[in-house]
Amino acid sequence: MTDYAVExxxxxxxxxxxxxxxxxxxxxxHGMDLSIPPGKFFTLLGPSGCGKTTTLRMIAxxxxxxxxxxxxQGKPMTDIPPNKRPVNTVFQNYxxxxxxxxxxxxxxxxxxxxxxKEEQDKLARExxxxxxxxxxxxxxxxxLSGGQQQRVALARALVNQPAVLLLDEPLGxxxxxxxxxxxxxxxxxxxQVGITFVYVTHDQEEALTMSDEIAVMDKGVIQQxxxxxxxxxxxxxxxxxxxxxxxxxxxxTVVSSKEDHAEVTVAGKTLRxxxxxxxxxxxxxxxxxxxxxxxxxxxxxxxxxxxxATVNEVxxxxxxxxxxxxxxxxxxxxARIQNGSGAEWREYARGDNVKVHWTEDDARILNE
Amino acid sequence: MKHRQRxxxxxxxxxxxxxLLFIVPLGLMAVFSFRAGTTGAARDVFTFDNYIKxxxxxxxxxxxxxxxxxSFFMAIISCxxxxxxxxxxAFKAGSKKTFLMLLIIIPTWTSYLLRIFSWKLILGSSGLLxxxxxxxxxxxxxxxxxxxxxxxxxxxxxxxxxPFVMLPIFASLERxxxxxLEAAADLxxxxxxxxxxxTFPLSLPGVVAxxxxxFIPTLGEFVTPLLVGGAQGSMYGNLxxxxxxxxxxxxxxxxxxxxxxxxxxxxxFLLTRVGPLTDLLGL
Amino acid sequence: MRRLNLxxxxxxxxxxxxxxxxxxxxxxxxxxxxxxxxxxxxxxGFTLRWYEQVTQSSxxxxxxxxxxxxxxxxxxxxxxxxxxxxxxxVRYNLPGRGAFLAVSxxxxxxxxxxxxxxxxxxxxxxxxxxxxxxAGLGHVIISIPYALLxxxxxxxxxxxxLEEAAMDLGASYWEALxxxxxxxxxxxxxxxxxxxxxxxxxxxxxxxxxxxxxxxxPVYMYSQLRFPTRLPIVIALAAIIxxxxxxVMIFSEWLRRSGQNTSRK
Numbered sequence: 001m002t003d004y005a006v007e008x009x010x011x012x013x014x015x016x017x018x019x020x021x022x023x024x025x026x027x028x029x030h031g032m033d034l035s036i037p038p039g040k041f042f043t044l045l046g047p048s049g050c051g052k053t054t055t056l057r058m059i060a061x062x063x064x065x066x067x068x069x070x071x072x073q074g075k076p077m078t079d080i081p082p083n084k085r086p087v088n089t090v091f092q093n094y095x096x097x098x099x100x101x102x103x104x105x106x107x108x109x110x111x112x113x114x115x116x117k118e119e120q121d122k123l124a125r126e127x128x129x130x131x132x133x134x135x136x137x138x139x140x141x142x143x144l145s146g147g148q149q150q151r152v153a154l155a156r157a158l159v160n161q162p163a164v165l166l167l168d169e170p171l172g173x174x175x176x177x178x179x180x181x182x183x184x185x186x187x188x189x190x191x192q193v194g195i196t197f198v199y200v201t202h203d204q205e206e207a208l209t210m211s212d213e214i215a216v217m218d219k220g221v222i223q224q225x226x227x228x229x230x231x232x233x234x235x236x237x238x239x240x241x242x243x244x245x246x247x248x249x250x251x252x253t254v255v256s257s258k259e260d261h262a263e264v265t266v267a268g269k270t271l272r273x274x275x276x277x278x279x280x281x282x283x284x285x286x287x288x289x290x291x292x293x294x295x296x297x298x299x300x301x302x303x304x305x306x307x308x309a310t311v312n313e314v315x316x317x318x319x320x321x322x323x324x325x326x327x328x329x330x331x332x333x334x335a336r337i338q339n340g341s342g343a344e345w346r347e348y349a350r351g352d353n354v355k356v357h358w359t360e361d362d363a364r365i366l367n368e
Numbered sequence: 369m370k371h372r373q374r375x376x377x378x379x380x381x382x383x384x385x386x387x388l389l390f391i392v393p394l395g396l397m398a399v400f401s402f403r404a405g406t407t408g409a410a411r412d413v414f415t416f417d418n419y420i421k422x423x424x425x426x427x428x429x430x431x432x433x434x435x436x437x438x439s440f441f442m443a444i445i446s447c448x449x450x451x452x453x454x455x456x457x458a459f460k461a462g463s464k465k466t467f468l469m470l471l472i473i474i475p476t477w478t479s480y481l482l483r484i485f486s487w488k489l490i491l492g493s494s495g496l497l498x499x500x501x502x503x504x505x506x507x508x509x510x511x512x513x514x515x516x517x518x519x520x521x522x523x524x525x526x527x528x529x530x531p532f533v534m535l536p537i538f539a540s541l542e543r544x545x546x547x548x549l550e551a552a553a554d555l556x557x558x559x560x561x562x563x564x565x566x567t568f569p570l571s572l573p574g575v576v577a578x579x580x581x582x583f584i585p586t587l588g589e590f591v592t593p594l595l596v597g598g599a600q601g602s603m604y605g606n607l608x609x610x611x612x613x614x615x616x617x618x619x620x621x622x623x624x625x626x627x628x629x630x631x632x633x634x635x636x637f638l639l640t641r642v643g644p645l646t647d648l649l650g651l
Numbered sequence: 652m653r654r655l656n657l658x659x660x661x662x663x664x665x666x667x668x669x670x671x672x673x674x675x676x677x678x679x680x681x682x683x684x685x686x687x688x689x690x691x692x693x694x695x696g697f698t699l700r701w702y703e704q705v706t707q708s709s710x711x712x713x714x715x716x717x718x719x720x721x722x723x724x725x726x727x728x729x730x731x732x733x734x735x736x737x738x739x740x741v742r743y744n745l746p747g748r749g750a751f752l753a754v755s756x757x758x759x760x761x762x763x764x765x766x767x768x769x770x771x772x773x774x775x776x777x778x779x780x781x782x783x784x785x786a787g788l789g790h791v792i793i794s795i796p797y798a799l800l801x802x803x804x805x806x807x808x809x810x811x812x813l814e815e816a817a818m819d820l821g822a823s824y825w826e827a828l829x830x831x832x833x834x835x836x837x838x839x840x841x842x843x844x845x846x847x848x849x850x851x852x853x854x855x856x857x858x859x860x861x862x863x864x865x866x867x868x869p870v871y872m873y874s875q876l877r878f879p880t881r882l883p884i885v886i887a888l889a890a891i892i893x894x895x896x897x898x899v900m901i902f903s904e905w906l907r908r909s910g911q912n913t914s915r916k
Contacts, residue, residue, distance in 0.1 A: 081818070083820075084821075089816070095810055095816035099834045108830075111830075112830075160821065370824075371745065375742075378736070378743075379735065379736055379739040379748075382732035382751075382755065383751060383754075385791065385795075389789070389792055393772060396769065397765075449668075452661060453665060470901075472669065474900065477896055477897060477900040478676060479853045479872075481853070481855045481872060486679045487675060489675070489679070490675065490678065499693070527672075527675075580760070584760040584762070585763070589762065590764055605764045609764060609768075612771060629765055632760070636757065
């Protein structure tokens with residue numbers, strides 16, 4: 001039990017919202033169980049409204065669970081207000097205090113704890129050095145750029161050496177290049193200080209870049225928990241497959257299933273795909289395959305297990321070309337082919353008939 | 369929950385103050401309206417006497433209507449006079465807008481009593497206006513009607529209220545998206561038509577708000593009539609003041625006040641129909 | 652077709668209004684230097700004797716003292732109450748907010764005669780004697796809406812989770828208010844104090860009902876209006892007060908506006 005940095009046990013959060021004259025009960029979180037191991041970079045990933053920020057705020061103490069309990073380092077947090085929890089937050093809008101300079105902002109935690117003045121300054125300067133902003137100590141927050149403000153917010157949260165650091169989409173307001181640089185930097189800082197980071201974002205690429213472990217959420221429920229590679233390669237359900245990266249979803253019919261493979265038919269052809277769960281024959285199944293795993297060939301030059309398709313749209317994106325295709329039974333597919341040169345590679349045009357195929361294990365049946 | 373506790377603690381103190389010194393007194397006034405006797409004496413008497421007297425006394429009601437008429441007329445004229453001012457500041461003044469607006473507002477920060485009093489200097493028999501008119505040869509003798517009359521009260525009130533009325537009108541004009549006017553021009557409107565069809569309708573909430581902000585408090589106005597109204601320009605507020613300070617008939621005065629309060633509350637209700645309170649107050 | 656030259660019409664109208672607005676003030680100041688015992692045209696000569704006599708009138712100075720004291724008191728109370736109310740209104744959207752806002756805004760439009768008269772009844776029934784401080788009680792009521800407005804306007808310009816951030820870092824709620832919120836709104840607190848001071852200092856209607864035998868400055872001035880010989884002194888005092896009030900309010904506005912520029916969302 002005490003091994004986990006943060007634990008949520010059967011936590012639910014219900015809001016009553018007023019719609020016109022009726023008071024409605026909205027379930028933000030349903031009976032969530034979550035265990036976050038210490039020292040890791042853990043991410044809550046999901047679309048707007050999925051409950052990730054609510055979960056974060058319940059760990060911080062700004063929201064109180066309607067039922068269930070939150071534990072931090074094994075201790076229950078039920079009656080403990082935010083200012084007494086060993087948790088600090090980096091807010092999306094940074095929330096820097098405008099009437100204090102950077103140093104006093106960062107030193108706020110120690111100030112409140114009535115640490116002696118020299119000690120306050122020392123701790124604050126150390127934190128600023130960690131985020132490489134030492135020379136900005138005397139500036140006021142309004143004089144800093146967005147990226148610099150974000151780092152001050154980080155330093156301010158780290159200076160108290162909390163057990164857990166919570167980050168609520170802190171990079172949202174930054175432009176792309178800066179955001180990517182900060183993602184790497186945040187990861188390094190986390191590794192350096194060794195504190196558990198709980199990070200909230202809706203950007204799946206960001207999550208994949210930074211996280212040791214990701215909880216994908218939708219509608220208040222954790223859809224899948226795992227490390228980036230697992231989530232990407234073996235999505236547990238349609239939501240995860242669609243949210244992380246891009247996926248094709250093709251309806252097929254199962255002919256037979258043996259061990260972890262199945263024979264399926266689609267558009268008149270029979271293929272073998274991964275079938276992790278196994279199951280009866282005759283059922284319909286959704287098979288998912290990533291667009292970048294889809295290969296195209298000219299008719300006649302394709303392997304046995306391939307499907308016929310027509311090219312509907314061709315979109316050139318520099319490094320790749322996206323082909324929007326239709327199978328013979330009308331189902332849409334997307335193929336993402338890396339642009340290259342050489343004997344084997346060729347371009348296709350709208351209206352072309354092509355053969356679609358992939359490595360057998362790159363396609364799997366989705367469990368719903 | 370914590371939020372609720374903190375919220376209630378914060379509004380607790382101001383709410384208690386408002387309750388004890390604003391709401392409760394109004395309630396006491398209502399209680400008093402059913403009493404008889406002078407000042408605060410005569411407890412435990414419950415009677416409709418004063419109400420009956422009030423409703424039978426047509427001169428009271430006539431005064432109430434006359435006062436309402438004065439306030440109404442004054443508020444309308446103030447809005448009309450303030451509108452070009454607000455328009456000029458919102459559309460034509462450019463970068464000097466803030467400074468120019470301040471210039472108009474500054475006089476309102478000086479003593480109300482004194483500015484009204486100083487109108488005596490202007491309207492009085494040996495005052496400025498008479499001197500000027502005589503010097504210009506327009507009249508032979510000082511005209512006494514300029515002061516101590518109903519028009520004097522109206523003019524003085526207008527003088528006081530125009531700057532206040534200008535503020536909400538200005539605010540609503542400021543809020544108008546300039547692109548709307550460009551669109552109107554693009555679709556064929558002349559400048560005047562654009563004003564009539566776009567600017568003016570959109571500024572109406574501010575005008576109506578300004579009207580009510582001037583109209584409602586003036587219903588009970590008594591200082592201006594005291595100073596420049598004379599016998600003719602007496603208003604309903606003077607009647608109430610008289611009941612409380614000279615006639616010492618507090619119950620009757622309470623009935624009179626309640627009668628006005630009913631109209632005031634009705635007007636306030638109409639004001640809330642104009643728009644949410646937070647918009648009007650700029651919150 | 653001739654275009655109506657609106658810019659110059661608007662400017663001309665503005666100028667006219669300004670002249671009319673400042674005319675009475677100018678007249679008062681002119682007459683304060685007029686070497687004559689009565690306020691009639693034509694003007695007689697320049698003198699400073701009225702200003703001298705202002706300092707010699709003990710009644711007047713006493714009324715002035717009363718006004719200053721109750722203005723200080725009522726401004727303080729109104730600013731504190733308005734500040735608390737402003738924080739509640741801006742930071743929370745809970746049941747009761749609307750009602751509180753409505754009730755605290757009502758004094759903006761309620762005729763002062765009703766406020767004065769109802770307070771008179773209250774004080775009489777409760778047994779509190781009529782005095783200058785009693786007038787101060789009423790002044791708080793009419794000042795609260797302005798305090799609310801000024802302070803909440805400033806508060807709205809800042810991110811709404813600053814208190815939360817302070818609590819996250821270890822401060823209790825009230826500590827967060829003290830270390831973060833109040834410093835941030837301090838220019839507005841001062842501006843509100845100055846405005847509420849002016850409101851109370853100049854207020855006549857409510858005071859006339861509640862001062863009893865005491866006098867505030869406006870009440871004193873009104874009582875002198877009946878005596879033509881006393882008028883020039885009153886005018887001189889008025890001129891002083893007007894000038895001081897204008898200066899104070901200009902300073903307060905400057906405070907309020909310079910505050911808006913440094914706040915960021």
